[in-house]
Each structure stands twice: as C-alpha cells, then as structure tokens.
Amino acid sequence: MFKAGIWIETGENGVKEANFGVITAARGHGDAEIHAFVLDGNADAYQDALQSYGVQKIVSLGTDGGDLSSKPDLQAAALAEAVNHFEITAFLGLSSARGRDLLARVAALMDAPLVQDCIGIDLSSQTVSKSHFSGKTVATVKINANPFVCSVRPNTIEAQIAPCQCELIEYRASVQDPGKLAVKEIEKSRTGAVDLTEANIIITGGYPIGAAENYNLLQQCADVLGAAVGASRAAVDAGYAPHSMQIGQTGKTVSPKLYIGCGLSGSVQHFAGMKTSKVIVAINTDAEAPIFEKCDYGIIGDLFEVVPVLTQVLREQKS
Amino acid sequence: MQIYVCVKHVPDTAARITVVGGSGFAETCKFIVNPYDEYAVEEAVQLVKRNGGEVVLVTVGKESAVSSMRSALAMGADRGILVKTDAQFLDSALTAQALKKAIAQDGTADMIFCGRQSIDSEGMQTPFRLAQAFGMAVVTDVVALSVNENQAIAEHDIGGGATEVLQIQLPCVIGANRGLNDPPYPKLPQVLRAKKKEIKQVDIADLGLDLSFPLTEIIKLEAVPERGKAKIFEGSTRESVEQLVKALKEEEKIL
Structure with missing residues (x-):
C-alpha cells in the first residue's frame, strides 16, 4: 500500500x-x-x-x-x-x-x-x-x-x-533535541491579520498609496472581503509598509483566488510573486500601465476614489 | 571570524527566459548574483569588518559564474572558490555536498551564509542540507541578526504578521532574506580591486562525489504564457466597480 x-x-x-x-x-x-x-x-x-x-x-x-x-x-x-x-x-x-x-x-x-x-x-x-x-x-x-x-x-x-x-x-x-537552536519569542506585529501566503483574497497597494496610514483604506476593503493586505517593493522601499507585507520577487509568493492590485505598474518582479493567482484585477490611473496587458479585469482610475467605492458596494451587497 | 558565503550565478530578474531543448534555457541572457545572496555577502562583510577575519565566497556553477563572483568580491569579500560544473541546474543535495567539500577543504567555518533561495530553480533547501552536512544549526529567511561570541540571535517572518526570534549556536548556517541589510552599490575602486582578488577553481569531478544519482531532476521546462489584456470596465467609478463586482460574482464565482 x-x-x-x-x-x-x-x-x-x-x-x-x-x-x-x-x-x-x-x-x-x-x-x-x-x-x-x-x-x-x-x-x-x-x-x-x-x-x-x-x-x-x-x-x-x-x-x-x-x-x-x-x-x-x-x-x-x-x-x-x-x-x-x-x-x-x-x-x-x-x-x-x-x-x-x-x-x-x-x-x-x-x-x-x-x-x-x-x-x-x-x-x-x-x-x-x-x-x-x-x-x-x-x-x-x-x-x-x-x-x-x-x-x-x-x-x-x-x-x-x-x-x-x-x-x-x-x-x-525517541528523539532528543540537538540543543543548538531554540525559539526565544514570537512577536505579533499585526494581530488577527490574515496570513498573506494563505489568503484567498489579497488587495495590494503600490507606491501611489503615498503613506503608511493610507493602507487603512485597503484594510477597510480587506475587512469586508476577508482579505489580506499586501504591498509592492516600491511601497516597502518608500517606508509605507513593512517588508513582511511585500509581494514579489524578493517578497512573498502568493496564490489567492482573487488578487486586486491598486496602483501597481505590473513589473516582472511583482508578477513573480502573484502570477499564479486565479483572477487578477488592476486599478490604476495610467491606462498605459503594463499591468493592464496581463491581468483579467481592470478599472482605470485613482485607487483613492475606486477603493472606497468598492468597499461601499461590497458592504451594500453583503447586507 | 572565518565566514563562507554561498553565492549563485543566476539569470537577471528581468531577463526573458527562452526554453531550449525541452528542459533547458538559452543562457545568453544577462546573469547576476542571486539577489538574496547579496544580503548574505553584505552581512558577512559587515561582521568581518567588526570582528576581523575573512569572507570567502563559494560558488557551484559554470565557469561563467566568475563574473558574478567578481561582483560579490567588489562588495567586500576577500576571495572565492568556484566549484565548476557543466550544468546550470544541479540537484540541491549535490550542490550542498559540493559546497560542503569545498568549504571543508579550505578551512574551518565560524559561520556560513547563503541566500534564502535562488531565484532560478527556487529550491529553498541548500542551507538546510549544508547545515546537516556540517552538523550545524540553521535558520533561513533571516531579516535581523546579531552575533555574539558563540551564539547568534536571528529573526524571521513566520506569516500572519508574526516574527520569530531564535537563538542559534555557532558555528551555524544563516539563510539571508531581504530586509537583513541594505547592500550599497560597490564604488569603482572596489570593482577594480575585486578584479585582482583570488578565485580558486576546483572541478566538481575532483571532489569525490557520486554525481550519477541525483535525488531530483528536471525533465521538462515550459514557458508560462502571460494572461491577455484586461477587460476594462468603463463608466463612472460607481458603474465600473459594480460591473467588476458582478463579474467576480457571476463569471468567476469568487465573491
């Protein structure tokens, strides 16, 4: 057997x-x-x-x-x-x-x-x-x-x-620990946060998010969706998000059912981390952004306008 | 401190990969130092700056890997050892054995650094196998590290926004992740100095390994087609959002 x-x-x-x-x-x-x-x-x-x-x-x-x-x-x-x-x-x-x-x-x-x-x-x-x-x-x-x-x-x-x-x-x-390695502590920085690599839905904010506190906008939408919030490398490099939120080549690899990218250009390096997502949605002000050439659905618009409306529509349809 | 850093020569992150002959690829694209290995080199160089000692690069790869080794030498490593193979992809268990032999022949490691993974074959296991071969402890995905006389404290991300802090006995193997440090671009004098640094070449066949039985082998490599153009929803913000939600519900059955 x-x-x-x-x-x-x-x-x-x-x-x-x-x-x-x-x-x-x-x-x-x-x-x-x-x-x-x-x-x-x-x-x-x-x-x-x-x-x-x-x-x-x-x-x-x-x-x-x-x-x-x-x-x-x-x-x-x-x-x-x-x-x-x-x-x-x-x-x-x-x-x-x-x-x-x-x-x-x-x-x-x-x-x-x-x-x-x-x-x-x-x-x-x-x-x-x-x-x-x-x-x-x-x-x-x-x-x-x-x-x-x-x-x-x-x-x-x-x-x-x-x-x-x-x-x-x-x-x-009948095994013993070699005694060379031990976990001292576990620090929870974002309690209750949905794990990115296991999330069914992810909403990611790129560089245009502009400030760390603006991720709250995505978090509100994520709360309605039961989603996790991710960040692009450019946003992490700018200090808007911690590295633990980074998706892409030098960040996490994710494979959710739905990936909503807000203000992402669509770099090869970012796609390396989310390419196997089932459905990819892009929200970007630039109609010429490469991401629109290789995703499933797109809305051409400012994430600061589109995301709150998305949150609102999802809430309405939920209740 | 005697520190060894394992460095891999890999196609550039932005390179277009053309599959050749069913399980290979056109190696004419631009190659670079594996990005995670750069964090490993930088960490080792900083440790030796503070504590004295030597940083030795060890690479398993083709002769062309010398160019990436020169780049890593320009970051401040002292010398290098290239274990020459004729394949870009070698089973990770064999790679670890080759690295182990090359390091053991050269000296006694206080620490061994690797990148958390290579970006070409994405094996994510060489640091563990190398540690096992030396009987050392290992932590990978490391984003923060402090080293004392005979132990180190390492941090790594364990998902869900949580970080684990581990105490690890030296000598040990550390797998570097992005976030560990911020390697500066080497300046011209460093690049010029790197050209004169020693790179010793060893043929993998001379290491006494049994290469005839790889634990795993790649039998097929296929390009992944890009998705087509997005379906763009138009109208007012409200209208386009409603169309998107409808598509996700009715066509994709996700929401």
Whole structure:
C-alpha cells in the first residue's frame, strides 16, 4: 500500500484551511492511505475536520525530548522518525513559512529528495511541477528516491471533501533535541491579520498609496472581503509598509483566488510573486500601465476614489 | 571570524527566459548574483569588518559564474572558490555536498551564509542540507541578526504578521532574506580591486562525489504564457466597480 503522510499546520484557529488542499493532493494517488501528523497535542480536536477530507490515520506526535513547540530541530527529528516508523513514501505539507522550514529540516535529516513550493503533484509517477525563474517557467521535476518530501503552495490545489472514518494514534518518537537552536519569542506585529501566503483574497497597494496610514483604506476593503493586505517593493522601499507585507520577487509568493492590485505598474518582479493567482484585477490611473496587458479585469482610475467605492458596494451587497 | 558565503550565478530578474531543448534555457541572457545572496555577502562583510577575519565566497556553477563572483568580491569579500560544473541546474543535495567539500577543504567555518533561495530553480533547501552536512544549526529567511561570541540571535517572518526570534549556536548556517541589510552599490575602486582578488577553481569531478544519482531532476521546462489584456470596465467609478463586482460574482464565482 502507498502511504502518504501530511504535516498538519495549525494555528490559533485550529487546522489551517490550506491543509485541506494538501490532503486532496495526496488523495490524487487513488490508492494512498493518508496519515496526518499533528505536533501540537490537540489531534482529537482536529479529527472531524481531517476525516472529512479523507485522512485515515491521525498521528499525534510527541517525543522523549520534551516539549516540541520552541524547538524546530526536535520537531524535524520527530517527524523524520515517524515517517520511517509509519513507512511513509510521500511526506507532504504546506509551503508556508513554517512548512518550508520544517519540511527542509526533515528532508535534510533523512537525506531524502525535497521539492518545495509545488503547484502540481502526481504521486503515482513521482513527478511534481513547480515555478522556475520566478514564475516565468514551470518545471516538471522527477523524484528519484523514496521516501520523498514535498511542500505544496497554498491554494494551488482545490480542497475536495471525501469523508471517512479515521483512527487516532499516539506516537512518541525517541528523539532528543540537538540543543543548538531554540525559539526565544514570537512577536505579533499585526494581530488577527490574515496570513498573506494563505489568503484567498489579497488587495495590494503600490507606491501611489503615498503613506503608511493610507493602507487603512485597503484594510477597510480587506475587512469586508476577508482579505489580506499586501504591498509592492516600491511601497516597502518608500517606508509605507513593512517588508513582511511585500509581494514579489524578493517578497512573498502568493496564490489567492482573487488578487486586486491598486496602483501597481505590473513589473516582472511583482508578477513573480502573484502570477499564479486565479483572477487578477488592476486599478490604476495610467491606462498605459503594463499591468493592464496581463491581468483579467481592470478599472482605470485613482485607487483613492475606486477603493472606497468598492468597499461601499461590497458592504451594500453583503447586507 | 572565518565566514563562507554561498553565492549563485543566476539569470537577471528581468531577463526573458527562452526554453531550449525541452528542459533547458538559452543562457545568453544577462546573469547576476542571486539577489538574496547579496544580503548574505553584505552581512558577512559587515561582521568581518567588526570582528576581523575573512569572507570567502563559494560558488557551484559554470565557469561563467566568475563574473558574478567578481561582483560579490567588489562588495567586500576577500576571495572565492568556484566549484565548476557543466550544468546550470544541479540537484540541491549535490550542490550542498559540493559546497560542503569545498568549504571543508579550505578551512574551518565560524559561520556560513547563503541566500534564502535562488531565484532560478527556487529550491529553498541548500542551507538546510549544508547545515546537516556540517552538523550545524540553521535558520533561513533571516531579516535581523546579531552575533555574539558563540551564539547568534536571528529573526524571521513566520506569516500572519508574526516574527520569530531564535537563538542559534555557532558555528551555524544563516539563510539571508531581504530586509537583513541594505547592500550599497560597490564604488569603482572596489570593482577594480575585486578584479585582482583570488578565485580558486576546483572541478566538481575532483571532489569525490557520486554525481550519477541525483535525488531530483528536471525533465521538462515550459514557458508560462502571460494572461491577455484586461477587460476594462468603463463608466463612472460607481458603474465600473459594480460591473467588476458582478463579474467576480457571476463569471468567476469568487465573491
């Protein structure tokens, strides 16, 4: 039997929505038994959600080496041992900031093949697709050894419900932390903010936003949409937004269902970070802006006029 | 401090990529130092300025990579080692092994810097594999770093507007992200001085690695077509916004 394992990323609100796309990707094998690995000790609370997407076994992972929460290397060691113990062939997870870090640690420990940020996966043939050259090309990569590790770009594989009954397993890995790396603290700068890389809708402000406080205008629209707010490199360089909000070549790569770019010119570097969005909308005063040549919908107008009207219309239609 | 910085020679961010032969690309485009690696070089150079020591670049690439190594030397690195290959894309596990051998043959690293990822193959794993090969700890995506005698404090973004602060024991591997520093453009005297700095060349075949079994290989490369022209909504602001919302609801079924 082909066994797929999935590292489940959890947060304050439980299982992150984007995990369900990863589970769906693993089910694509047809004959795979799906294991979900949970590190936060709350596996029983996630049972309903995980089994509705076809997870057959939930493994609640603990270690002899104590609390996992602030030790990335201990988490990786526990996962690597569990992958071996449960005879997992394909080990998958989200290509979020945490996922890329953790899965790379696991692959390095196991000396296993790793492809990060996959946008397509065929487990039967062990081939995956991923962006190369900042989204200008897509590479098909053949994986030549087992077990292998892949991280999947959030939102690129649509989640599909497939209810089943799942079993809860406790597993205690006999690993210790190497003691060379520890998380000291986590600083929340924007509490409650929707995570950019996992957001279904993103509204981004470019250089014409003109001041940090003007992002409030986009935030109001984002609040109605349940969206996250992003920034262009030019806006970040001008000090209008922190680097953590930057989308593009040297910022974050996102793949939402809807991307609304306000005051963006449409540079190659920006598109590198958002090209795989499903629908791209541009709002720009310049009818000649390159972005209008390569997006789905456009409104020629000033973001300071258009965005408040958009917020208003969305509010009206919601109520 | 003895600091090694891994630098990759990659096509320019703005270069047009032409796929050739199904899984390759026309390498006639302009090449640059991988942008994330520039933050790695700058951080290493500043550390050595403060603490003394040496910054050594290590590149795995074709002979043409010398041009990017010269650019990185102009940023203040002292010398370089080029591990010569004949392919632009080498499996990340092999790249990490080659980097490890080249560094171990040269000296004892107090720190190793890399960029968080290359912008061509976007592997996002070499720093982790390199750390594993040396038995060192690793943190990537680093946007702030302070180094003491035998430990460093590194910060990286973990999404949702949150930053994680990590304590890491030296020697270690650091993967630099944009935000870590702001590398200045090298001035002419630095560029001229860089031309005289040593770049030692080693053939990858002489490192004693088994190159016959890559863990992954690229079997196909395809250009991604651009979207066509946007459908522009006209009329008053209110009218165009209403048409947009209607399209997103009824045609795209997003809202």
